[in-house]
Amino acid sequence: MAVEYRIIGADGREYGPATLVELSEWIDDGRVGHGTMIWRSDDQRWLRATERSELRWDLPAPPELGQTEVPPTVQVIYPAGFGVRFAAYSIDWVITFTMSRLLLWPWDKEITDATKLTSQYADMFWKDPASLPMPTETLPPMLTIMASLIAIAAMSLTYYVGFNGRYGRTPGKFLLGLKIINQDGSDLNYRQAFARYAAELLSVMSFGYGYLRIMLTPTHEALHDLVAKTRVIHLPPQTDEDFES
Secondary structure (H helix, E strand, C coil), X not given: CCXXXXXXXXXXXXXXXXXXXXXXXXXXXXXXXXXCEEEECCCCEEEEHHHCHHHCCCCCCCCCCCCCCCCCCCCCCCECCHHHHHHHHHHHHHHHHXXXXXXXXXXXXXXXXXXXXXXXXXXXXXXXXXXXCCHHHHHHHHHHHHHHHHHHHHHHHHHHHHHHHHHCCCHHHHHCCEEEEECCCCECCHHHHHHHHHHHHHHHHCCCHHHHHHHHCCCCCCHHHHHHCEEEEECCHHHCCCCCC
C-alpha cells in the first residue's frame, strides 16, 4: 500500500492525502516549508517537514540567520492529542464538580433526602406500582432533584461557554497550554462556543466514539469538533496567552 501524506496548511486546515511526488510539488509551489507539520500513514505521526528525511532534498535552503521563512502572521498549528485533552478535561471536571458542590451546599440535606425518597419510590414502582404514595407526596422530592440538575447544567453551560467564548479555552486547557480555534484558525465567539458545547452531546450519545476519534484521526478531532468546525491546538510557549482582557 502506497504511503500517504497529509499536511497542516498555514491556514490551520488539513490537506491531503497526497503522494510523495505531490508533496514535492507542494514544496515547489511554496505550500510546504521547513516548519510545516506533515503526517505520514506508515508511522501515524505529525512531524515538521525538516524531520522527514525523504524531503531533505526537496526543501529550499534554510533561511539565513536573522531572517524568517514564514511571515509572522502565519500560525503553525499543532493539534492536541487525546492524553493532554483528557488531562485538561479532568482539571475542568474537578473545578466544575467543586463549584457545583458549593452552589448546592445550602440545600445539601434536602437534595440528599430527596434522592433517598426517589430511590425508594422507584423500588416500589418496580415491585408494586399500586403501593406508591399519592403524587402530592412523590412529586416534591422529584422536583428538588430536577431543580438541582438544572442548576448544575446552568453552571456547566456558563463555565464552558463563558471561558471558551471569551478566551478560547477553559482553565484546564489554559494550564496545559491548549486552545480551541475554528478550522480557519480564527478565535471562537460565544455563539460558536455554545454550538460546540451543544455538539458535545453527540460525543456522549455515541458511547464514547466521539471522544475516541481524537486518537483515530490525524488532526485529533472529536466528533463535536467535527460538527462545530473547531479544533484543539497546542499554543507555542513563547506566545502563550493568559486570562487578561
